[in-house]
Amino acid sequence: SHSINLAVIPGDGIGQEVVAEGLKVLSAVLPQDVKLETEEYDFGAKRYHATGETLTDADLASLKKHDAILLGAIGDPSVPSGVLERGFLLKLRFAFDHHVNLRPSKLLPGVATPLAGQPEIDFVVVREGTEGPYTGNGGTIRKGTPHEVATEVSVNTAFGVERVVRDAFARAQARPRKKLTLVHKNNVLTFAGHLWTDIFTKVAAEFPEVSTDYLHVDAATIFLVTDPARFDVIVTDNLFGDIITDLAAAVSGGIGVAASGNINPSGEFPSMFEPVHGSAPDIAGQGKADPTATVLSVALLLRHLGYETEAVRVEEAVSADLTERGSAVRTTAEVGDALAARVAS
Amino acid sequence: SHSINLAVIPGDGIGQEVVAEGLKVLSAVLPQDVKLETEEYDFGAKRYHATGETLTDADLASLKKHDAILLGAIGDPSVPSGVLERGFLLKLRFAFDHHVNLRPSKLLPGVATPLAGQPEIDFVVVREGTEGPYTGNGGTIRKGTPHEVATEVSVNTAFGVERVVRDAFARAQARPRKKLTLVHKNNVLTFAGHLWTDIFTKVAAEFPEVSTDYLHVDAATIFLVTDPARFDVIVTDNLFGDIITDLAAAVSGGIGVAASGNINPSGEFPSMFEPVHGSAPDIAGQGKADPTATVLSVALLLRHLGYETEAVRVEEAVSADLTERGSAVRTTAEVGDALAARVAS
Ligand SMILES: CC(C)[C@H](C(=O)O)[C@@H](O)C(=O)O
Ligand SMILES: CC(C)[C@H](C(=O)O)[C@@H](O)C(=O)O
Numbered sequence: 001s002h003s004i005n006l007a008v009i010p011g012d013g014i015g016q017e018v019v020a021e022g023l024k025v026l027s028a029v030l031p032q033d034v035k036l037e038t039e040e041y042d043f044g045a046k047r048y049h050a051t052g053e054t055l056t057d058a059d060l061a062s063l064k065k066h067d068a069i070l071l072g073a074i075g076d077p078s079v080p081s082g083v084l085e086r087g088f089l090l091k092l093r094f095a096f097d098h099h100v101n102l103r104p105s106k107l108l109p110g111v112a113t114p115l116a117g118q119p120e121i122d123f124v125v126v127r128e129g130t131e132g133p134y135t136g137n138g139g140t141i142r143k144g145t146p147h148e149v150a151t152e153v154s155v156n157t158a159f160g161v162e163r164v165v166r167d168a169f170a171r172a173q174a175r176p177r178k179k180l181t182l183v184h185k186n187n188v189l190t191f192a193g194h195l196w197t198d199i200f201t202k203v204a205a206e207f208p209e210v211s212t213d214y215l216h217v218d219a220a221t222i223f224l225v226t227d228p229a230r231f232d233v234i235v236t237d238n239l240f241g242d243i244i245t246d247l248a249a250a251v252s253g254g255i256g257v258a259a260s261g262n263i264n265p266s267g268e269f270p271s272m273f274e275p276v277h278g279s280a281p282d283i284a285g286q287g288k289a290d291p292t293a294t295v296l297s298v299a300l301l302l303r304h305l306g307y308e309t310e311a312v313r314v315e316e317a318v319s320a321d322l323t324e325r326g327s328a329v330r331t332t333a334e335v336g337d338a339l340a341a342r343v344a345s
Numbered sequence: 346s347h348s349i350n351l352a353v354i355p356g357d358g359i360g361q362e363v364v365a366e367g368l369k370v371l372s373a374v375l376p377q378d379v380k381l382e383t384e385e386y387d388f389g390a391k392r393y394h395a396t397g398e399t400l401t402d403a404d405l406a407s408l409k410k411h412d413a414i415l416l417g418a419i420g421d422p423s424v425p426s427g428v429l430e431r432g433f434l435l436k437l438r439f440a441f442d443h444h445v446n447l448r449p450s451k452l453l454p455g456v457a458t459p460l461a462g463q464p465e466i467d468f469v470v471v472r473e474g475t476e477g478p479y480t481g482n483g484g485t486i487r488k489g490t491p492h493e494v495a496t497e498v499s500v501n502t503a504f505g506v507e508r509v510v511r512d513a514f515a516r517a518q519a520r521p522r523k524k525l526t527l528v529h530k531n532n533v534l535t536f537a538g539h540l541w542t543d544i545f546t547k548v549a550a551e552f553p554e555v556s557t558d559y560l561h562v563d564a565a566t567i568f569l570v571t572d573p574a575r576f577d578v579i580v581t582d583n584l585f586g587d588i589i590t591d592l593a594a595a596v597s598g599g600i601g602v603a604a605s606g607n608i609n610p611s612g613e614f615p616s617m618f619e620p621v622h623g624s625a626p627d628i629a630g631q632g633k634a635d636p637t638a639t640v641l642s643v644a645l646l647l648r649h650l651g652y653e654t655e656a657v658r659v660e661e662a663v664s665a666d667l668t669e670r671g672s673a674v675r676t677t678a679e680v681g682d683a684l685a686a687r688v689a690s
Binding site: 075082086116117133134136139140142144146147150151152154156157159162187188191194217221224243246247251255 | 484501
């Protein structure tokens with residue numbers, strides 16, 4: 001394709017700032033003959049306060065026309081917890097069937113980590129994105145009384161689990177170490193746990209080159225801090241994936257560098273790329289936010305759209321930048337400028 | 346009370362070895378005039394294979410007669426995942442209404458941690474023990490077919506949440522820093538999240554001296570590795586508590602030293618004390634297991650039964666032992682002997 005038609009959702013807080021740098025790098029890395037068209041959408045807290053809307057059917061129809069979506073961050077303390085998360089972020093993931101939530105973790109040389117001894121970290125979490133405890137199933141009775149009961153239902157289907165497990169096996173197969181770890185809690189959540197484990201075992205037979213193992217989610221958090229080098233590809237459910245990818249980000253350089261892709265592999269819907277971090281309202285508008293996570297999300301976006309060379313160029317620029325500059329304090333725009341200069345040259 | 350009538354459940358793998366040392370220290374620390382009676386129960390994999398039983402009504406009736414229960418570890422690879430967990434461990438927690446699952450984390454001087462810079466760690470997690478996703482609610486339809494659906498239902502009641510939140514506030518109030526953090530995921534699990542948050546806010550009004558904050562579980566895992574000193578007391582649901590206490594154990598000296606109490610505060614049922622670690626069948630029978638976590642669980646048991654002086658003596662012995670011996674390799678019995686000698690003197 002010789003054009004990219006991109007939906008841009010800066011969102012709230014630092015979202016605006018980091019997305020600007022992401023676009024800067026994207027423009028700089030694309031070949032001259034690729035036309036980049038962007039359309040900006042004003043989703044987030046401001047629009048919610050003005051109109052009460054988070055994401056309408058018309059919005060979804062409009063977003064659907066794009067090749068991909070780049071998102072900064074959504075969320076603000078002025079909006080009650082859950083409203084934008086459920087009403088926008090999760091609604092979009094579900095509506096566009098973003099069932100592969102891809103979250104790579106790589107500790108680059110020279111980058112600070114809270115772990116002692118600068119361990120080798122280079123793994124990818126494939127988090128299921130459309131099922132599990134995230135479906136919004138459940139409810140409340142006798143709300144606000146001493147007899148209130150609130151339930152949350154984790155919904156897991158063979159269809160949903162198999163497609164993400166298969167995707168993870170294919171990714172493991174394509175990596176040098178070819179190792180896939182299933183993370184769940186099958187000793188307690190036995191209904192969902194058996195489904196995940198049975199499908200994992202079944203699909204494993206189709207990928208004889210991939211070595212496999214299983215960890216309970218609690219044990220996985222231990223290994224993420226004591227032996228992160230043991231991980232190559234991890235596949236896990238929506239909630240466990242949420243938890244362990246924040247921990248993974250923390251140990252591999254911080255959420256300032258953690259990228260993610262919400263992928264619809266069939267291409268029926270546009271995929272969405274976003275930093276793992278939130279809108280960080282405390283530092284918004286000050287030029288302090290690190291746009292690296294957004295730039296790395298742009299790399300995932302490029303790869304998804306078939307621009308592998310350009311994706312690698314962005315990733316190498318980030319590597320070089322982080323390794324050389326270390327922990328020097330730079331503004332959001334300085335980091336973006338440096339990365340744009342690197343990918344252009 | 347001048348006697349302790351203790352149920353002892355060594356269980357599987359290293360359970361046998363570590364419980365022996367726990368009892369050694371318990372005997373050594375108790376005043377001469379306190380009579381310690383123990384009754385051993387053979388729960389675990391061996392009995393399951395021999396009889397098919399995990400925990401019968403008769404077992405529960407017998408256990409109920411004791412003042413407290415000391416457990417080593419339950420679980421063996423020869424038993425399908427979930428059978429002993431649901432059929433024994435969780436069955437006991439639910440039957441004896443162990444709604445306060447207490448898990449202290451303290452990094453002692455000289456003890457190895459995977460975190461750089463030897464941070465100060467001294468906090469307690471109060472994990473709800475009888476609700477949430479652990480209830481076994483849920484099910485499977487069309488099992489084994491491409492149309493299988495498996496659900497897990499997290500059940501949260503005002504009654505269950507309020508009593509554990511209240512317990513946590515009281516514990517925070519009794520500590521020097523008087524700080525309580527609620528950990529949940531109220532932006533996604535909005536039904537349960539609102540219940541937890543509303544009750545937390547309501548009970549907070551009764552404890553004006555306790556400062557409070559809230560973290561999503563994913564963010565909590567970040568702080569546990571980047572700034573564990575920020576935590577004093579944490580209250581959280583059953584599953585989140587399971588996950589973050591393994592991480593907490595890993596950063597504060599490893600699961601070799603992580604103790605826990607499954608507490609029924611009213612005393613209607615005996616409380617149960619156990620190390621956080623599992624049965625570690627790979628090192629069972631070799632005298633390699635560290636009994637420290639079991640010994641620290643004995644300290645929790647002593648405190649629960651009103652032997653505060655003795656509890657402190659055990660904790661101080663462990664502190665001194667860990668600080669002095671550092672990472673020297675010792676057998677299970679050597680550690681137990683050293684601790685018993687310290688508490689006796
Ligand atoms: C903001 C929230 C809905 C979201 C999630 O829980 O998935 C975030 O934590 C993430 O990891 O993308
Ligand atoms: C063995 C398992 C049932 C248990 C749990 O999940 O509670 C364990 O992980 C724990 O933390 O005590």
